[in-house]
Amino acid sequence: MQVMAVTLKDIAKKAQVTEQAVSMALRGHSRISKKTKQKIRKIAREMNYRPNLHARSLRRQSSKAVGFIFPDITYSYAQEIAEGARSQLNEHGYVGLIGLSSWNADQEMQELELMLGFQVEALICTPIVGSEATYAKAVDAGVPLVFAGNGLSIPGVACVGLDGYDAGQKVMRHLLALGHRRIAFMGTESMAGSQFLSPIREAYFHTMEQAGVPVQDHMVCYSQVGNQDSIESIVDQLIDLEQRPTAICCVTDAIAYLVMNRLIQREVRVPQDISVTGIGGLHSSSLEMISLTTVTEDAFRVGSLAAQSLLELMEEPDTEPDRRLVRGDLIARKSTAPPPQRR
Amino acid sequence: MQVMAVTLKDIAKKAQVTEQAVSMALRGHSRISKKTKQKIRKIAREMNYRPNLHARSLRRQSSKAVGFIFPDITYSYAQEIAEGARSQLNEHGYVGLIGLSSWNADQEMQELELMLGFQVEALICTPIVGSEATYAKAVDAGVPLVFAGNGLSIPGVACVGLDGYDAGQKVMRHLLALGHRRIAFMGTESMAGSQFLSPIREAYFHTMEQAGVPVQDHMVCYSQVGNQDSIESIVDQLIDLEQRPTAICCVTDAIAYLVMNRLIQREVRVPQDISVTGIGGLHSSSLEMISLTTVTEDAFRVGSLAAQSLLELMEEPDTEPDRRLVRGDLIARKSTAPPPQRR
DNA sequence: CTGTTAGCGCATTCAA
DNA sequence: TTGAATGCGCTAACAG
Numbered sequence A, B: 001m002q003v004m005a006v007t008l009k010d011i012a013k014k015a016q017v018t019e020q021a022v023s024m025a026l027r028g029h030s031r032i033s034k035k036t037k038q039k040i041r042k043i044a045r046e047m048n049y050r051p052n053l054h055a056r057s058l059r060r061q062s063s064k065a066v067g068f069i070f071p072d073i074t075y076s077y078a079q080e081i082a083e084g085a086r087s088q089l090n091e092h093g094y095v096g097l098i099g100l101s102s103w104n105a106d107q108e109m110q111e112l113e114l115m116l117g118f119q120v121e122a123l124i125c126t127p128i129v130g131s132e133a134t135y136a137k138a139v140d141a142g143v144p145l146v147f148a149g150n151g152l153s154i155p156g157v158a159c160v161g162l163d164g165y166d167a168g169q170k171v172m173r174h175l176l177a178l179g180h181r182r183i184a185f186m187g188t189e190s191m192a193g194s195q196f197l198s199p200i201r202e203a204y205f206h207t208m209e210q211a212g213v214p215v216q217d218h219m220v221c222y223s224q225v226g227n228q229d230s231i232e233s234i235v236d237q238l239i240d241l242e243q244r245p246t247a248i249c250c251v252t253d254a255i256a257y258l259v260m261n262r263l264i265q266r267e268v269r270v271p272q273d274i275s276v277t278g279i280g281g282l283h284s285s286s287l288e289m290i291s292l293t294t295v296t297e298d299a300f301r302v303g304s305l306a307a308q309s310l311l312e313l314m315e316e317p318d319t320e321p322d323r324r325l326v327r328g329d330l331i332a333r334k335s336t337a338p339p340p341q342r343r
Numbered sequence C: 001c002t003g004t005t006a007g008c009g010c011a012t013t014c015a016a
Numbered sequence D: 001t002t003g004a005a006t007g008c009g010c011t012a013a014c015a016g
Helices: A009-016 A019-026 A033-049 A053-058 A077-090 A105-117 A132-138 A164-179 A189-193 A197-210 A228-239 A251-267 A297-315 B008-015 B018-028 B034-046 B053-060 B079-093 B107-118 B132-140 B164-178 B188-193 B199-210 B228-239 B254-266 B297-315
Strands: A065-070 A095-100 A122-125 A147-148 A158-162 A185-186 A222-223 A247-250 A276-279 A294-296 A323-326 A328-329 B066-072 B095-100 B121-125 B145-149 B158-162 B183-188 B220-223 B248-250 B273-277 B294-296 B323-326 B329-331
Touching: A009 A019, A009 A033, A009 A323, A009 B220, A019 A185, A053 B053, A065 A077, A065 A105, A065 A228, A077 A095, A077 A147, A077 A297, A077 B095, A095 A105, A095 A197, A095 B079, A095 B095, A105 A132, A122 A132, A122 A158, A122 A297, A147 A297, A147 B199, A158 A164, A158 A297, A158 B323, A164 A247, A164 A276, A164 A294, A164 A328, A185 A189, A185 A197, A185 A228, A189 A197, A189 A222, A189 B121, A222 A228, A247 A251, A247 B095, A251 A276, A251 B220, A276 B323, A297 B132, B008 B018, B008 B034, B034 B107, B034 B294, B066 B079, B079 B145, B079 B329, B095 B107, B095 B254, B107 B121, B107 B132, B121 B132, B121 B297, B132 B145, B145 B297, B164 B183, B164 B248, B164 B273, B164 B294, B164 B329, B183 B188, B183 B199, B183 B228, B188 B199, B188 B220, B220 B228, B254 B273, B273 B294, B297 B323
Parallel strands: A065 A095, A065 A122, A122 A147, A147 A158, A158 A323, A185 A222, A185 A247, A247 A276, B066 B095, B066 B121, B121 B145, B145 B158, B158 B323, B183 B220, B183 B248, B248 B273
Antiparallel strands: A294 A328, B294 B329
């Protein structure tokens, strides 16, 4: 059997006072004299007292907890977003619970249910593409919700993320300025529904148009999400073209890695033969071996902003949820260079 | 004001039955007739009922929750460990709560307190080096605890992780077989206390000795944890040696990345001039651009084993906590090659 | 200032 | 088979 946890009652008995006195003393209520407070605190410490958060939440009718749900932690900014948010939230006495969806819609739903079961007072989530609607449950339950990190959102839900259009424009202008004209676009199949990925695509078309460069349809590709083979076969097709692209603009860093990977396998040099760009700024992008030109987002700031949005929503539940886009910075590294000279 | 959550009482009123009947009906207790069960369930669904987990835990005196604490997610197998553990735990009706310590001992302590406050019935943690003792609190509280992933542990605490000695031996044998003799060792300052890192160091010395290769003291280096500058200056020293090493054996993949990074910056070719090895098997190691020779661990398996240990401990609290080491596999990639020929 | 009482939402114990 | 009472640990709202 597990050792029984020590409760207020236990302390009260030992200190010869009432349960309530202990409760107040421990929380520093002014009602208790300084002397007894110290005495009670000492005993509590000795007995290794730890408040039961379930009982507290139940009684207070408020959990003082916010939930985070991320798809996966390895390929996202979960860590920084959580830290950014925590820096704000802790000041207001909130604690954070983290759930992982593992890129799985069912799992995501379960985690959400769990969070709601724990009566979280707010949620900061990075939904997986296509599952945004899952979060209608949270909205129904009246729990303030903010989407953070990937620019995904649904109507009526606040959102903080990288400005996809701006980011797309930045990489495209960079490539055009280097002299590229045959620029391929590497998106994902389900991007149409994404309020983050779609704008990147728009930026691609607009920027090309503004530069007076015609877009060739077969240069616009959509890979299956998370499917390495799919990316490889697309890359193969692109480099086998009569007029192969001189640059490939990828919608995420992770995709860009796989594209570079395939190019090198096929003995295409990056950037001498083909330049590659990403968006998102995974940390490893800065490594000399990868050195990917990308647009980074300040994930800590995204987290802070998300928390701010949340605090506003909690205070003024009728506030219109807003969409805050943060602009990233272009980091030009060694995966981009002027296109090869025509022979 | 937040919308009041719907409770058993609300459903009971609507369904014209008692609160208890609803409770049992929803949990499928045989006491309630099939017909009323269906009726009650329908109403509950319509009303969007969701049990209050705090109340449930309080009443049951068991939270059916296990806590996970990871330092950071980017540089660890948190995801896979969590998934592996979850695959076991879910079957037994447990849910998981995740906390992130951000490589910060204070933060780690806070997360632990939070988990204990939530009455988790078990903990799976990847402690940061040097903070293992923090978890004495959990042991005191009688909460079964397993350390997972990095081989760190303290007496009396179960542990599942990569077999450091075996891994070290594997990379060293690989390097020796390639013909290397001047092999540098790149550890970290605080590794002495680590039951994972120390064995790697031992393996380095033993394997060298067995091969009859004398270890040169200035080839054995210890960088500051997470300090890139520190690694770079050590690398600089190594390559400026009269007799520079032909290979560098790093205790983690993350360190190996930074070492390779510096080598390339200094225009030392990997692997033609110097071979580099890691241990741990970060996912990005397989990328063509990085292609690091390393020893991988099966993190999902680590998670499963950790969960198994836990389940045993929960059933038989007096079981002697054991230390389970999983052996990794050497993955020879392009960061290692025979040493350059003597001129 | 102190002490008492009540009850958060749920599940388990009784008694009917 | 059903209903009613009880209490988990904590805190808030009382009355003294």
